[in-house]
Amino acid sequence: MPNQKIGTSSRLNAWVDDAVGVTAPVGFFDPLGLSANKSDETMALYREAELKHGRVAMAACLGWYVTAAGVHPAFQSTLSSDPLLAAQQLPAVGWLQFVLGCGAIEFLAEQIKLQPGYVPGDLLGAAQWVDNSDEGWVGYQNREINNGRLAMVAFMGIFVQDLKFGNYGDQIFRN
Structure with a gap:
């Protein structure tokens, strides 16, 4: 039994050392130990989730500032340029379209x-x-993962700034 544990550990360490996303200056970063004793298949699912969240965060950062600029692709929309307020003003049918669109993307991905x-x-x-x-x-692949990680942190910063201070990004569009 101890030999299996050592074999699994060395196999996982080899995966970690060669994994896409293990880049300088941080290297392998797992402070909560979520990857400990996980199979290659599980780690691949984790990586896929990280990519998906990173891609969504990159789109969310862009969408936040597009909304803050007053651009609403919903034709004659009268929604606020504050993204949090705009989300509250969105009618139920708009949320339904959003949820159905996300569901369609998830279905196709599956x-x-x-x-x-x-x-x-x-x-x-x-x-x-x-x-x-x-x-x-x-x-x-490393650039995409790192940009996604940065976008996840950036979006949380943008969101908290708007939530706490009401600064939703429109300042960058003012003259």
């Missing part, structure tokens, strides 16, 4: 995951064209 050769996080199939040993591809 269908893509069923395809043979699916690589976690690669919903557009780019991994079929590039080998993971290609340094350019690994660099691209």
